[in-house]
Amino acid sequence: xxxxxxxxxLIGLSAYMVTFLTLYFIFLSMAEMWNFLxxxxxxxxxxxxxxxxxxxxxxxxxxxxxxxxxxxxxxxxSVSAAFAAVVSKPLFRVxxxxxSVGSLALTEMMRIFFTSWRPPWASPVTWGGAGxxxxxxxxxxxxxxxxxxxxxxxxxxxxxxxxxNSKIGLNVIAICDDEDAALSCxxxxxxxxxxLLVICAFFTGLAGATFYLYQGYIEPVSGFGVNWTLIxxxxxxxxxxxxxxxxIFGAFISTxxxxxxxxxxxxxxxLQGVIVILFVFLAPKGLRGxxxxxxxxxxx
Amino acid sequence: MKLIxxxxxxxxxxxxxxxxxxxxxxxxxxxxxxxxxxxxIILLSSYLAYQLLLLLGMDPLLSAIPLSLFLLTLGFFLxxxxxxxxxxxxxxxxxxxxxAISTILENVYLLIWSPMQKxxxxxxxxxxxxxxxxxxxxxxxxxxxxxxxxxxxxxxxxKKTYLGMAIRASSEDWKIAQLMGIxxxxxxxxxxxxxxxxxxxxxxxxxxxYPFSPSIGKSYMVxxxxxxxxxxxxxxxxxxxxxxxIGLVQVLTATFFDPAWQLFAxxxxxxxxxxxxxxxxxxx
Numbered sequence: 001x002x003x004x005x006x007x008x009x010l011i012g013l014s015a016y017m018v019t020f021l022t023l024y025f026i027f028l029s030m031a032e033m034w035n036f037l038x039x040x041x042x043x044x045x046x047x048x049x050x051x052x053x054x055x056x057x058x059x060x061x062x063x064x065x066x067x068x069x070x071x072x073x074x075x076x077x078s079v080s081a082a083f084a085a086v087v088s089k090p091l092f093r094v095x096x097x098x099x100s101v102g103s104l105a106l107t108e109m110m111r112i113f114f115t116s117w118r119p120p121w122a123s124p125v126t127w128g129g130a131g132x133x134x135x136x137x138x139x140x141x142x143x144x145x146x147x148x149x150x151x152x153x154x155x156x157x158x159x160x161x162x163x164x165n166s167k168i169g170l171n172v173i174a175i176c177d178d179e180d181a182a183l184s185c186x187x188x189x190x191x192x193x194x195x196l197l198v199i200c201a202f203f204t205g206l207a208g209a210t211f212y213l214y215q216g217y218i219e220p221v222s223g224f225g226v227n228w229t230l231i232x233x234x235x236x237x238x239x240x241x242x243x244x245x246x247x248i249f250g251a252f253i254s255t256x257x258x259x260x261x262x263x264x265x266x267x268x269x270x271l272q273g274v275i276v277i278l279f280v281f282l283a284p285k286g287l288r289g290x291x292x293x294x295x296x297x298x299x300x
Numbered sequence: 301m302k303l304i305x306x307x308x309x310x311x312x313x314x315x316x317x318x319x320x321x322x323x324x325x326x327x328x329x330x331x332x333x334x335x336x337x338x339x340x341i342i343l344l345s346s347y348l349a350y351q352l353l354l355l356l357g358m359d360p361l362l363s364a365i366p367l368s369l370f371l372l373t374l375g376f377f378l379x380x381x382x383x384x385x386x387x388x389x390x391x392x393x394x395x396x397x398x399x400a401i402s403t404i405l406e407n408v409y410l411l412i413w414s415p416m417q418k419x420x421x422x423x424x425x426x427x428x429x430x431x432x433x434x435x436x437x438x439x440x441x442x443x444x445x446x447x448x449x450x451x452x453x454x455x456x457x458x459k460k461t462y463l464g465m466a467i468r469a470s471s472e473d474w475k476i477a478q479l480m481g482i483x484x485x486x487x488x489x490x491x492x493x494x495x496x497x498x499x500x501x502x503x504x505x506x507x508x509x510y511p512f513s514p515s516i517g518k519s520y521m522v523x524x525x526x527x528x529x530x531x532x533x534x535x536x537x538x539x540x541x542x543x544x545x546i547g548l549v550q551v552l553t554a555t556f557f558d559p560a561w562q563l564f565a566x567x568x569x570x571x572x573x574x575x576x577x578x579x580x581x582x583x584x
Contacts, residue, residue: 044392046336046399090575097334098529100395102574104336105522109567116560221515226403233396266407273400273407280397281382284389 005150018146022214024255025149027231029156029207031239031247031254034232036160037200039241040169041193042176046229047103050110051080051201052208053223056134057114059209060218063136072136073148073209080205081198088194104229111224131219134212145214152210156203160244163199172196204232227265230272231258237279240286249287305434306555307548312436314547315444316509318451318540319502320520321527323495326454329533330471330491333387333394337402339520340409341496345371345503346512347409350418360420360504361442368500375496380489387488402517409514419511420504443505447543450501454494455536467491519563526570532580541581545569 005021030048038044058076063069091102118127126132163169171192174182183189208228212218232247235254239246257275261268283290320342327335335341345367352358352367379387386393427438458464470477470487478484506512506520523546531542546566553565573581 038392042392044395046395087571090571090578093574093578097328097332097391097395098574098578100392101334101336101521101525102571104399104518105525105567105570108518108522109564109571112564112567116558116564226399226518229399230403233399237396266410270404270407273404276400277397280386280389280393280400284393 015142018142020255020259022142022146022149023211023258024251025146025153026207026211026214027235027254027258028153028247028251029149030204030228031232031235031251032153032156032160032244033200033203033207034229035236035239035241035244035247036163037196038233039236039243040164040176041172041196043193043197044100045103045200046100046226047105047107048204048232049224049226049228050103050107051084051204052211052228053107053110053114053218053220053225054083055080055205055209056212056218056223057132059136059212060132060134061119063134064132069136069140069213073206073213076209077202077205080208081202084197084201085194088197091197092190092193104226107224107226107229111220114220114224129220131217131223133217134215137213137216140213142214145210148210148213152203152206156207157244157248159199159203164244168192168195222265227269227272230269230276234272234276234279236286237276238286240288243286243288246286246288301433302555306551308434308436309440310548310551311544312440312444312547313509313551314544315447315540316502316505316543317523317527317546318543319447319498319505321524321531321539321543322451322454322536323498323502324521324524325528325531325533325539326491326498327495328528330467331387331488333391334398334525335492335495336395336398336521337405337517338495338499338524339517339522340402340405341371341375341499342503342506342520343409343512343514343517344405345500346420346507347413347418349504349507350413350420353420353422360422360508364501364504367504368497371496371500372493374493376489376493378496379492380485383492384485384488402521406514406517409517413514415513415515417511417513420507422508425508439508443509446501446505448540450498451536451540454498463490522567522570526566528580529570529574529578530581532582535582538580538582545581 030052034045034048055076058079059072062072062075067075087106091099091106115129122132163172171182171187174187175189175192179189212223231254235247235250237250238253239248239250257268257271261271279286285292324334324338327333345364348367349360349363352363353360383394383397386397424438428435429438429441430436458468466477466482467487467490469480470482470484474484477487502520526546527539527542529542530545531538531540546569549566549569550562553559554562557565
């Protein structure tokens with residue numbers, strides 16, 4: 001399967017399909033990370049936009065100063081990860097819903113910051129609400145971005161799989177199930193939570209930066225928008241929380257919705273909201289849960 | 301002089317913010333969840349008041365009464381027949397559902413009322429009175445006193461009436477309350493209804509004070525979250541102080557620094573307090 005994906009652009013697939021797959025890999029990576037954070041860690045972040053937007057802006061700034069594209073990708077996602085480490089203290093202070101709403105508030109704060117702030121070197125027509133162009137996008141081909149996205153998605157899945165099979169993953173799940181019990185067993189819970197958030201921020205940031213490399217410009221309203229939470233959230237809810245395979249299917253639907261309705265962003269967001277509500281009410285365990293139920297039903 | 305003026309304005313505005321926050325504090329205190337769509341519900345009231353003013357010429361202060369009663373019913377039935385199913389599954393599912401509702405509402409407003417700013421324009425918008433050389437707009441005084449009235453009424457309701465006591469008992473322990481014969485499903489629905497009611501009043505007040513647009517609902521929600529963080533849970537005085545702090549920070553930033561940064565400054569204060577005193581300024 002992976003080998004086929006590697007050669008797909010070479011066999012002359014239509015530009016639309018390459019775009020579709022590129023976006024699919026980007027969304028898949030975001031969804032895997034959100035699933036890791038929310039499904040396994042129990043931290044329902046609603047502020048993925050903060051990591052995406054920050055990495056996108058850093059990519060724009062770095063390539064503006066002549067930083068090579070691939071180095072800029074890594075540095076900008078590292079900035080996202082560092083940012084996550086800084087804000088982990090207030091976010092993890094209070095448990096439960098505070099984290100969700102706090103992360104959403106954080107995204108709003110970043111949006112206002114990038115709407116109001118104008119760096120001294122900026123030209124008067126950019127920054128503010130207008131956003132900035134990303135220079136590197138002009139020098140990179142679509143095929144190159146396709147490979148970046150493919151590798152990103154593969155690494156994301158691999159990282160989640162390896163982490164879940166290691167001691168770290170087990171500890172994260174233990175914290176999700178009962179943090180007080182984990183703490184009383186002598187587990188340094190804060191360190192694991194920090195690790196989880198930083199990993200998630202790094203790869204979400206990398207996915208975001210790749211997206212903006214493809215898009216070519218970034219502005220604060222969409223960069224720090226709620227759609228960066230809704231896309232991975234919907235992909236995970238459709239596929240099923242707490243399963244590495246779930247988002248692989250869910251992200252597919254996210255991408256179709258995104259590409260078909262890209263011109264009607266309002267309508268697309270309404271539809272995404274409706275889908276999320278339907279899944280919460282009818283199949284809270286996602287398609288995987290439905291599938292399991294069907295199998296159980298026919299077996300017994 | 302400028303400082304006194306800013307402090308007066310900030311405190312009066314803080315009153316209106318307290319009404320934004322009280323609904324959030326109520327749902328978090330009793331149901332242990334946060335309604336992400338809180339800001340959009342406030343906006344719903346603003347937009348409906350705007351529509352009533354436009355079509356029937358109804359005064360927003362008058363339409364606040366039917367609007368908040370409508371929202372009370374809406375909140376009650378939304379929780380009873382819809383959100384309760386998400387809440388039964390988990391708290392996070394409730395949060396996700398309300399996030400979806402908030403996104404849907406915001407984009408529906410965009411389709412109906414366009415992204416342009418709207419305002420509730422009335423005859424008394426320009427009234428003001430002068431106290432000790434400071435010109436205080438009538439709307440700011442209105443914000444302040446209506447919000448105090450709302451907070452005091454809600455406090456008395458929770459303390460004195462049977463329903464209020466049932467809400468407080470349930471917030472202490474759902475299981476025991478249920479054993480004592482309280483219909484906890486209805487209590488949850490009533491709590492969300494009350495939160496929506498205060499949102500209805502807040503929508504009219506804020507709509508009279510500032511222009512509004514579909515995207516501003518998220519800011520209301522964050523301010524409400526901030527008030528809960530600053531004031532701590534379960535006290536009207538805490539909520540009021542939370543509102544005051546946010547109002548003061550905004551007006552002081554706008555006066556002495558730059559109006560573009562006023563929201564950012566208040567958000568920053570929220571995060572600093574969250575890092576230093578997660579139980580609120582008054583918290584134990």
